[in-house]
Amino acid sequence: MKLMNYKTVFFKYLIVAILSCISMANYAQYNTKYGDEKYEPRLGQSGKDVIWLPTNTDLVTQMLRTAKVSANDIVYDLGAGDGKIAIAAAKDFGAKAFGVEFNPEMASLAQRNADRAGVGERVKIINGDIFKEDFSSATVLTLYLLPELNLQLKPIILNMKPGTRVVSNSFHMGDWEPDVEIGNPTRAYYWVVPAKISGTWGVYGVHPTQKATLQLVQYQQRVGGTLTFDEKIYPIMKPSLEGEKFKFSFQDKDQIIHDVELNMTGDTASGFDRFDYKTSKLVGKKEK
Ligand SMILES: C[S@@+](CC[C@H](N)C(=O)[O-])C[C@H]1O[C@@H](n2cnc3c(N)ncnc32)[C@H](O)[C@@H]1O
The missing domain is CATH 3.40.50.150 (Vaccinia Virus protein VP39)
Incomplete structure (x- = not known):
């Protein structure tokens, strides 16, 4: 019972100390001078569409x-x-x-x-x-x-x-x-801000002789799609779009994983396909 009392008293003091720290911090914030001799703004003062509060x-x-x-x-x-x-x-x-x-x-x-x-x-x-x-x-x-x-x-x-x-x-x-x-x-x-890459792209370099078709759908930076060549359709995996940098992987008919990186600038694309310790250079163009 005595121990309980010590504990209760300790926690009471702890809570009082925490609250004091919080109110001291608030007091300090609300008493910080933000202006100069010409203009002294108030925290929370109204603005045209939103009040003024400075970012921490x-x-x-x-x-x-x-x-x-x-x-x-x-x-x-x-x-x-x-x-x-x-x-x-x-x-x-x-x-x-x-x-x-x-x-x-x-x-x-x-x-x-x-x-x-x-x-x-x-x-x-x-x-x-x-x-x-x-x-x-x-x-x-x-x-x-x-x-x-x-x-x-x-x-x-x-x-x-x-x-x-x-x-x-x-x-x-x-x-x-x-x-x-x-x-x-x-x-x-x-x-x-993501590049706008939705549509059909012709890409050279994925296949040694044929053009591959990259078909993409996009919502903001989320992208999905397929890559088609040699009459086969490969779903694109782990797509990511950061600005103009578009990355994805696909698994070819021999189960080899390809990691593709393309820079999508306007209606041209350029980059690399890395697979099986090899790198192939890619160039592409938006077709529709
Ligand atoms: C929440 S404060 C942010 C201040 C500052 N960006 C920061 O983070 O420290 C918003 C500011 O936007 C201003 N403001 C409100 N509506 C505005 C508008 N339509 N055009 C320009 N400034 C505006 C306010 O006067 C205020 O200074």
């Missing part, structure tokens, strides 16, 4: 790392807030970064934050509406919006250049399944 700094790093952001990238943060994602993309990953922010005071603050961080040359905050600005030059898009805003952006994003990487803090993209999920406790989701 660790998650910003994880999001940009997952998207493999580098100096070759043009990153657009849609709904840029105080600019922290665009600034991190430029400062920590060497990218050129843009932020689109509707609130003019917030946009100016974000640009001043970029200047203060020493990356004003590589970060441009555009005071505009994410539904009106042209972000088609982005190689990486970051979002912390709302599910319905992601859904409105989805058709625009799916029409961007294949290979464009997209990372969204907290919110999905409807039935477009993410390729990767990251973050704990707050989750973020990662997609790569």
Whole structure:
């Protein structure tokens, strides 16, 4: 009985300690100054389509790392807030970064934050509406919006250049399944814009003399289909599409597994068929 009391008291203290830590963290967050002498935004203040809340700094790093952001990238943060994602993309990953922010005071603050961080040359905050600005030059898009805003952006994003990487803090993209999920406790989701490869392709190199026909059906990055040559139809196995990179396997009539890798650019395809310690070069063209 005495032991029980010690245990109860211990757990009571433990719970009080945990709650104190949580409230201290919240207090710290809500008392952090995000602005400067010209403008002081409030956490949760309203925005045109969504309130302002900054992405947690660790998650910003994880999001940009997952998207493999580098100096070759043009990153657009849609709904840029105080600019922290665009600034991190430029400062920590060497990218050129843009932020689109509707609130003019917030946009100016974000640009001043970029200047203060020493990356004003590589970060441009555009005071505009994410539904009106042209972000088609982005190689990486970051979002912390709302599910319905992601859904409105989805058709625009799916029409961007294949290979464009997209990372969204907290919110999905409807039935477009993410390729990767990251973050704990707050989750973020990662997609790569898939090339449009549905249709019939003629491929040379699978068979020594004949053209093979690759027939593909696609929904977003999910692909299925068949490869036909020598009057035989082979189902494609383990298909994967990442941007323009399309990989699949098939088993030929002698039970040999072929691993095919094709780069699908517009209506041309090129790559390799690796099988039985051999490699055959492939070239293809979309026929319909
Ligand atoms: C949740 S905050 C995210 C801020 C920043 N991306 C981050 O993750 O730290 C969303 C931001 O989008 C802005 N916003 C809301 N609707 C917008 C719109 N239609 N166009 C541009 N910015 C918008 C808000 O003012 C707010 O700063």
